Amino acid sequence: MSGNHWSRMAQLWRLVGPPLRPAPEDLAAFEDAILGWLNAHSRAPRALILGVTPELYSLRWPAGTTLRALDGSRQMIKAVWPGPPAAALLGSWTAMPLATGCRDIVVCDGGFGMLSYPQGQAELLRELHRVLAPGGIFAVRLFAPRGRTGSxxxxxxxxxxxxxxxxxxxxxxxxxxxxxxxxxxxxxxxxxxxxxxxxxxxxxxxxxxxxxxxxxxxxxxxxxSTASYHLTEAIEVVRMACSDAGGFESVSVVEPGYALGACCPIVTLRRT
Ligand SMILES: C[S@@+](CC[C@H](N)C(=O)[O-])C[C@H]1O[C@@H](n2cnc3c(N)ncnc32)[C@H](O)[C@@H]1O
Incomplete structure (x- = not known):
């Protein structure tokens, strides 16, 4: 995905709505995933948003959460990130400027398919495995419309x-x-x-x-634009992540009930 694509999109992002931005039902699924982690750990999480999605910043994060965002576009951070500027890191999801094992929860809305398949997506899963602490979770809403939206x-x-x-x-x-x-x-x-x-x-x-x-x-x-999206099915993300080398287990795949919800599953994975 070219950086230029997002620098041009930054000023227009406020015009985008569901299903390309998360709906309340999606946010509830992200909050369930966070709660699942919290119930198992009973402490404030160290969390990371891939991208700068304002709705993910505004999730009901547990008190004391340390929240960071990571995005490759300076313009998107400037135009869209609603949180403290210092909490938004500029960098690549496949080479995160973060220490090994330093995050408990990573969330992402619609970003997975922005990476090439299979290479970029496999690199992202490897990097997530590195930065997540054991037992940490990755919750991601996919765009998976292939075969579900007609000719x-x-x-x-x-x-x-x-x-x-x-x-x-x-x-x-x-x-x-x-x-x-x-x-x-x-x-x-x-x-x-x-x-x-x-x-x-x-x-x-x-x-x-x-x-x-x-x-x-x-x-x-x-x-x-020379950009391309590589829209992967939930079952394929689970397969890549939960293979022997992947180092994750599947927690849930939630299909929201809104129109086109079948195209926007939320996959939650736990790092083993
Ligand atoms: C999260 S995705 C999809 C849009 C999403 N539905 C939202 O509400 O923000 C969009 C963001 O991903 C960022 N992005 C895409 N690929 C990236 C990568 N490999 N590394 C870092 N940021 C990336 C773009 O700069 C853009 O801000």
Whole structure:
């Protein structure tokens, strides 16, 4: 994922909503995972957010929690992180500027598929295994829409019939329709090309659906983007993490009940 992609997204992040940002049900699942750790340890956790997701900062963290965030984009930290500036670290998830065994809980919303598959995602799991203390947990909401959101034709038929609730829902459905396998991934650029081919121009899309023009026009950013997403199934994340070499065990896979919730499972893993 290019740093440039997120520096350009930073100013537009406030326009993004569920399902690409976490809904209350997702936050409840993250809080359950935190509670599970707390019940087993009875002390304040040392926690880390991968990314700067404001909703994860605002989770009901136990009193005394030491909370850090780690993000590779200085612009995203500046524009989006709501916490104390010193708590947000600039760095890579696959080479974290953190000591071995120094975190009890790591959470991430929608970031896993930003890494290449299988290499980048395996590197992330190795790095998480290093920074988590034994018994520590990693809870992550995945975007796993492949095979769950209909064909490209069905997505645009639903759009035409007013059955797509937001631009973010449209994106998630198109990721699912367009991604072949996780290694190949899906490029935001492809998504924009399909939208333009189907609806003609951004302004018409906004107007026809009553979606905020500024948000729809942000698709413009993706036209030249070289970014790609590698959207992995929950079962595959569990397989990678819980293999003999992986060093994790599966705690839970929660499928939220909202529309498209089947595409956004929350996987919790425990470091053995
Ligand atoms: C957490 S993800 C997905 C969006 C998420 N749903 C949210 O609400 O923030 C987005 C963030 O991940 C960061 N990011 C992506 N890949 C990264 C990596 N390999 N290392 C560090 N940060 C990364 C980007 O800079 C961006 O701020």
């Amino acid at each position: 490209i034709e069905e997505v645009f038929a639903d759009l035409g019939a007013g059955r797509v609730s937001s631009l973010d829902a449209l994106k998630l459905r198109l990721w699912g329709a367009l991604q072949g396998d996780a290694q190949q991934g899906v490029r935001p650029q492809q998504v924009v090309a399909h939208i333009l081919a189907a609806v003609g121009n951004f302004d018409r899309l906004a107007e026809d659906h009553g979606w905020p023009l500024e948000h729809v026009r942000s698709l413009e950013l993706h036209r030249e």
